[in-house]
Amino acid sequence: MGALTKADMAERLYEEVGLNKREAKEMVESFFDEVRSSLGHNEQVKLSGFGNFDLRDKKQRPGRNPKTGEEIPITARRVVTFRPGQKLKAKVEAYAGTQS
Amino acid sequence: MTKSELVEIIASKQTQLSVKDVELAVKTIIDLMSQTLSQGQRIEIRGFGSFSLHYRAPRAGRNPKTGESVQLTAKHVPHFKPGKELRDQVNDSLKAGY
Numbered sequence: 001m002g003a004l005t006k007a008d009m010a011e012r013l014y015e016e017v018g019l020n021k022r023e024a025k026e027m028v029e030s031f032f033d034e035v036r037s038s039l040g041h042n043e044q045v046k047l048s049g050f051g052n053f054d055l056r057d058k059k060q061r062p063g064r065n066p067k068t069g070e071e072i073p074i075t076a077r078r079v080v081t082f083r084p085g086q087k088l089k090a091k092v093e094a095y096a097g098t099q100s
Numbered sequence: 101m102t103k104s105e106l107v108e109i110i111a112s113k114q115t116q117l118s119v120k121d122v123e124l125a126v127k128t129i130i131d132l133m134s135q136t137l138s139q140g141q142r143i144e145i146r147g148f149g150s151f152s153l154h155y156r157a158p159r160a161g162r163n164p165k166t167g168e169s170v171q172l173t174a175k176h177v178p179h180f181k182p183g184k185e186l187r188d189q190v191n192d193s194l195k196a197g198y
Contacts, residue, residue, distance in 0.1 A: 003143060004144070008132075009132060019121070023116055027129075032147075036147075039189070042193050051178070055190065077191050087134070092153060
């Protein structure tokens with residue numbers, strides 16, 4: 001079973017919501033573009049029923065090149081973290097498949 | 101940004117669909133993503149990131165109120181790994197002074 005992609009999502013919008021193929025494709029593009037854009041303006045995204053995309057500022061910290069052992073600082077950066085909501089956590093917890 | 105704000109923004113940037121249509125489309129996308137993960141399947145969105153499940157082994161836990169020990173069963177938790185484009189865009193916002 002392959003991973004879910006944007007094309008699969010567009011297909012679902014075409015079949016179930018009745019958007020035409022072009023509208024369906026644009027809708028999926030817009031969805032992820034707008035979420036990314038919000039995060040790119042340092043604004044958290046909250047999708048109720050799914051989860052929150054939060055932003056965290058990390059300070060510079062010492063690091064090491066694992067190949068050479070050379071010490072190099074890991075620069076200060078901003079990162080995205082995803083916090084799944086209660087509803088998603090509950091749904092996923094029940095999955096009893098193989099360890100992944 | 102909340103789900104309803106996301107709906108408003110998408111609706112305002114196009115002319116073909118009503119807010120209702122966009123609302124249903126956004127809900128359908130989110131439901132499909134939840135459903136996919138709950139079946140143990142991955143989600144891969146190029147430029148955005150991927151969602152998968154991480155396994156948590158069974159462990160002995162404790163009821164924080166009573167101190168009684170309880171056995172917690174194995175479970176899966178959702179995990180998101182941001183893609184390069186998203187990582188870069190977010191990190192650039194720091195450099196740009198947001």
